[in-house]
Amino acid sequence: MTETTGFDAFADVQRLIVVAAHPDDLETICGGAIALLARRGVQIFSVNCTLGDIGTQDRTTTRSALATARRQETEEAAAILGVQQVHCLDRHDGELVADLELRAQIARLYRITQADTLLTFDPFWPGQIHPDHRAAGQAAIDAYMPSKMPLYRPEQLREPGAGLGALQRVFLFSTDREPDVFVDVGSVYETKLAACLAHRSQFPNGLESLEWLQGMDEERGKTLGVARAESFRRMSVW
Ligand SMILES: [Zn+2]
Incomplete structure (x- = not known):
């Protein structure tokens, strides 16, 4: 069993990218940690693959009506949490599927955002029952290394502000595979719940819909x- 740590695990994070599958993943799974990081001045970029x-x-x-509504809900939630940019990769x-094009789309965002830290689903947890969660985590990890290589999709490097991928650390969420970072989110819990409730299409009964999460x-x-x-x-990366 590895040693567990708290919020100090994120002490060196300055630019964070979160790769999720669905519009409410970030808010429900790590909305508290995101709110704490945003308050500390971390630049946060969110990616929803679908x-x-x-x-x-x-x-x-x-x-299409649902997609439009959920895009709006995501923007509202991002404003509540302090997320700077929301990207949607428009998959259904x-x-x-963690295909080569999804890898390239995510690598492009690593290069454009110059994020130093990645948060994504644990694709290796056997209990990861949602295939989209598994695919998002797998593609996010698969994009890590190519994003740093100049001959990989070099056209991406010509976009304004883009550079080679700058990720230095990876944290996985939605895992029962010996999590080793536990963040006390009590001080921002109201903010987390408010961000979740912005997803009205998912939680139409307000707080009652979020009892499982609490x-x-x-x-x-x-x-x-x-x-x-x-x-x-x-996740150990080097
Ligand atoms: Zn999801």
Whole structure:
């Protein structure tokens, strides 16, 4: 068992990119840590690989209407948390594959944002039941190395502000594979909940829709002896 640590694991982070699959992943899984980092002045870039366009039980709506609504909800949530930029890679929900084009799209964002730290799904956790979560995490990790190589998709390097990928550290979320970073999110929990509730299409019954999430964060809090926490797993990269 590796040694666990707290928010100080993020002490050197200045520019953070979060690669998620769906519009509400970041808010529900790590909204507290994101709010804390934003308050510390970290530049935060969010990437949703899919449009989230099947995320409903309402058969009367359309995929494009849902995608439009979820884009708006994502912008609102980003403003609440202090996320600077939201990128959507426009893939269809439920069909995400870690293919070469997705790798290139993500590598391009590493190069443009010059992020030093990546947060993404743990694709290696056997319990990762959602295929989009697995694919987003896999593609995000797969893009890490090529983004640093000048002969990989060199046209990306000619875009304004772009440079070779600058990522130095990777943290995985949504994992029960020995998480070793536990962040006390009690001081920003109201902000996290507000960001989640901005996703009205997903949580139409307000806080009642988020009882599962609060229970999960309380469970993680027990590791630290605090009310609520979020957990991550450091990935060794060099
Ligand atoms: Zn998701």
